[in-house]
Amino acid sequence: MIEFKLPSLGADMEKGTLLEWRVxxxxxxxxxxxxxxxxxxxxxxxxESWQEGIVHELLVEPGATVAVGTTLAVLREPGDTPExxxxxxxxxxxxxxxxxxxxxxxxxERRVSPAARKRAQELGVDIDAVQGAGPQGAVxxxxxxxxxxAKTPAPADRARALRQTIAMAMARSKREIPHYYLAEExxxxxxxxxLRRENERRPVTERLLVACLYLKAVALAARxxxxxxxxxxxxxxxxxxxxxxxxxxxxRGGGLIAPxxxxxxRLSLAGLMRGMSDLVTRARxxxxxxxxxxxxxxTVTNLGEQSVDSVFGVIYxxxxxxxxxxxxxxxxxxxxxxVRPAPTVTASLSADHRASDGxxxxxxxxxxxxxxxxxxxx
Amino acid sequence: xTEMDADSLRQALFAALRPIAPEATPEEVRxxxxxxxxxxxxxxxxxxxxxxxxxxxxxxxPESDYPHLTTIExxxxxxxxxQRGTVPxxxx
Numbered sequence: 001m002i003e004f005k006l007p008s009l010g011a012d013m014e015k016g017t018l019l020e021w022r023v024x025x026x027x028x029x030x031x032x033x034x035x036x037x038x039x040x041x042x043x044x045x046x047x048e049s050w051q052e053g054i055v056h057e058l059l060v061e062p063g064a065t066v067a068v069g070t071t072l073a074v075l076r077e078p079g080d081t082p083e084x085x086x087x088x089x090x091x092x093x094x095x096x097x098x099x100x101x102x103x104x105x106x107x108x109e110r111r112v113s114p115a116a117r118k119r120a121q122e123l124g125v126d127i128d129a130v131q132g133a134g135p136q137g138a139v140x141x142x143x144x145x146x147x148x149x150a151k152t153p154a155p156a157d158r159a160r161a162l163r164q165t166i167a168m169a170m171a172r173s174k175r176e177i178p179h180y181y182l183a184e185e186x187x188x189x190x191x192x193x194x195l196r197r198e199n200e201r202r203p204v205t206e207r208l209l210v211a212c213l214y215l216k217a218v219a220l221a222a223r224x225x226x227x228x229x230x231x232x233x234x235x236x237x238x239x240x241x242x243x244x245x246x247x248x249x250x251x252r253g254g255g256l257i258a259p260x261x262x263x264x265x266r267l268s269l270a271g272l273m274r275g276m277s278d279l280v281t282r283a284r285x286x287x288x289x290x291x292x293x294x295x296x297x298x299t300v301t302n303l304g305e306q307s308v309d310s311v312f313g314v315i316y317x318x319x320x321x322x323x324x325x326x327x328x329x330x331x332x333x334x335x336x337x338x339v340r341p342a343p344t345v346t347a348s349l350s351a352d353h354r355a356s357d358g359x360x361x362x363x364x365x366x367x368x369x370x371x372x373x374x375x376x377x378x
Numbered sequence: 379x380t381e382m383d384a385d386s387l388r389q390a391l392f393a394a395l396r397p398i399a400p401e402a403t404p405e406e407v408r409x410x411x412x413x414x415x416x417x418x419x420x421x422x423x424x425x426x427x428x429x430x431x432x433x434x435x436x437x438x439x440p441e442s443d444y445p446h447l448t449t450i451e452x453x454x455x456x457x458x459x460x461q462r463g464t465v466p467x468x469x470x
Contacts, residue, residue, distance in 0.1 A: 199441050204432045207441070209421050252399070252418070280422050305420040 001088050002051045002075040004035065008068045009045050009293035012169045014146060016040050017065045018072065027055045029075060034289070036072065041161040042257050043283070047290040053077045056085060059092065067099065112139040120144045145172075162255040170314050177232075177320075178353040181312045184365045186372055188328055188343045194375040210328065211302050212273045214347075216378045218323050219243045219264035221367035222298050227356035228321035228349070228364050229298045237320060237355035246296030246316065247276065249283045258316060259288050260296035269378060304328055310346040320352035321361075323368075381461045382435070387454045394430035398423050409450040437461070 006016055016038040023035045034046040035055075053075030060072045071092045076085065112132075119141045120130065130146075132139035145168050173179075191213055199207045222229040222243050230239040243265040246258035261267075261275045282288055298319060303311045304327040311324030326348075330341040347368055351361045371378060382390065388404075395402045402417045413419065419427070428439050428447075437460050439447070446456040446466055459466045 196441065204429055204438050207425060209425065211421065252401070277422065277426070281426070 001056075001077060001080045001084055002053050003071040003088070003092065004049060004051075004073040004075055006038065006066055006068050006070050006072055007047065007290050007294060009038070009040050009047075009290055010042070012165055012172075013040055013068060015065050015067050016045075018060050018062050019044055020062050021058055021073075022046075023055050023058075023073075025055050025057060029053055029055060038290075040293075041158070041165040042293070043286045043288050045288050045290050045293055049075070051075065056080075057089070059096075070096070070099070116141050116144045159253050159255060162251075162257075166255060169316060173314050173317050177315050177317060179315060179350050180353050180358055180361065181348065181350050182358065182361045182365055183310055183312075183346050183348040184369055185331070185333075185344050185346050186369045187333060188345055188372065191372050191375045192328070192343055206270060206273070208269055208273050209276075211325075212269055212276060213372060213375055213378055214302065214325050215245055215247070215261070215264055215276070215300055216267070216269060216272055217368045217371035218298070218300055219245055220371055220378070221364050223265045224367055225360060225364040227360040228351055230320060230355070231297070231318040232320050232352055232355055233318050237352075240297040242297065244295050244297045246299035246319070247279060248299060248301035249280055251284060257283055257288075258296060258299045258301075259283055259292035262291070262295075298323065301325070304345065310348050312348055313350045315350055315352055320355040322350045324348040324350070381458075384454050384458065387435075387457050388450065390434050391431070391450060391453060391457075394427055394434055398426050398430070407450060409454075412448045413450060413453075431457070435461075 009016070019037040019039050021036045023029060023033075029035060029049050029052060031050060031052055032048050035049045036047050038045050038047050054077075056074040056076040058073045060066055060070070066072070074085065074088065074092070116130075116139050130139050130143050132143050188210070192210065195208060195210060195213065202208070226239040227237075229243055230237060232238075242263055244260040244262050245264045246260050248256055248258045250256045259279060261272065261279060264272060267275065279288075279292070296316075296319065298321055299313075299316050300323045301311055301313050302325045304325050307327050310326040313322040313324045315322045324347070326346045328343050328345045331344045332339050333342045333344065334340075335342075347365060349361045349365050388409075392402070392404055399417045399419060402413075407413065407416050414424075424444075428444075432438055435457065437457060439460075443456070443466070447453050456466055
């Protein structure tokens with residue numbers, strides 16, 4: 001028997017609203033199949049199942065807003081007896097009832113810190129509706145921010161909700177993460193030459209963008225320097241064996257999201273390009289998958305299109321680094337004592353000093369630079 | 379494919395743009411000003427635009443011809459030349 005639970009679709013998500021089921025009781029579910037669509041502040045996300053079974057019962061109705069970890073459906077496996085399913089059903093119902101019961105007894109006087117009251121005003125949160133988790137039920141800034149995150153928006157409010165989600169994640173990042181910043185100018189002459197020759201022989205449907213080379217170089221460098229790839233959780237750095245790159249994608253209505261392309265270090269450039277193209281299209285259409293939202297291990301942002309020279313980004317917690325690329329243009333470089341023009345880009349690293357030191361970061365950026373000198377081996 | 383006139387090409391061009399930049403309508407975009415100055419198109423958007431033109435018109439635009447694709451009117455003129463099989467000279 002499998003309890004299909006609402007997954008966390010990012011560190012900043014606490015609740016989600018079920019928009020629709022994509023399966024019916026009695027239907028067989030395969031690994032990776034989309035079983036439902038859940039609305040978060042960022043996007044309507046297709047939620048996949050990572051286990052196989054037969055849909056036994058759907059426990060949550062479309063339209064309901066539930067906390068992360070809530071059991072949404074029960075899947076039957078071969079060998080499950082009716083008794084086992086009935087007792088599991090009773091256990092889930094008891095858990096749901098406990099979650100719905102008021103956690104804090106009514107107090108005669110609500111304690112609200114002045115800072116929390118101010119934050120509630122900034123975020124447009126009704127302070128009276130926020131449940132306090134501080135000492136004696138006091139309402140703290142964290143409670144207010146949780147309250148703001150839990151508000152589920154109507155589609156018209158999505159831009160505002162997305163802004164608030166970004167605000168909270170970025171404020172948390174700057175509060176908690178001791179950032180350090182490094183930058184390196186990279187000569188792209190051989191990379192762009194190679195790219196031009198490649199694209200000449202490729203049909204339009206298989207053309208590559210320079211961003212593809214950036215992502216692959218970053219992924220390979222992250223595998224070599226794991227101190228920038230992973231999560232800082234529960235007071236310690238947990239490096240990730242897999243390299244799932246978050247790709248910062250700006251949305252046409254404003255705001256941005258950074259869903260993941262999985263295992264970039266193991267993808268071919270053609271496969272990576274297809275993945276990027278598909279991800280950008282779906283992110284802008286508001287149609288992402290749960291696995292893409294939940295697990296980027298390192299994020300890459302490319303602001304070169306906006307003609308900025310370099311980016312010093314804010315790390316998306318619980319990740320520990322962010323790599324930025326600026327604009328590619330001809331700049332003077334010195335080769336064997338002579339000044340000559342060459343296309344260059346500034347690659348930058350914002351990294352969490354709790355997880356790595358400047359020396360690690362410098363080695364990582366040097367590896368990115370070296371890899372981009374040999375595009376044919378990416 | 380039979381040759382399309384300038385008006386049909388213009389229509390096909392806006393139809394190709396619509397899924398990429400819904401705000402780019404014939405009313406909003408001036409034909410004589412560079413497209414990328416008027417709407418926010420990044421490299422991925424531009425590649426999707428070139429792909430959509432390829433799908434609609436069967437014309438494969440090489441990267442070396444991208445400098446021709448500046449304004450709506452310049453793109454229409456370029457596509458007309460490509461339909462006739464004449465390759466325009468390299469853009470300045």
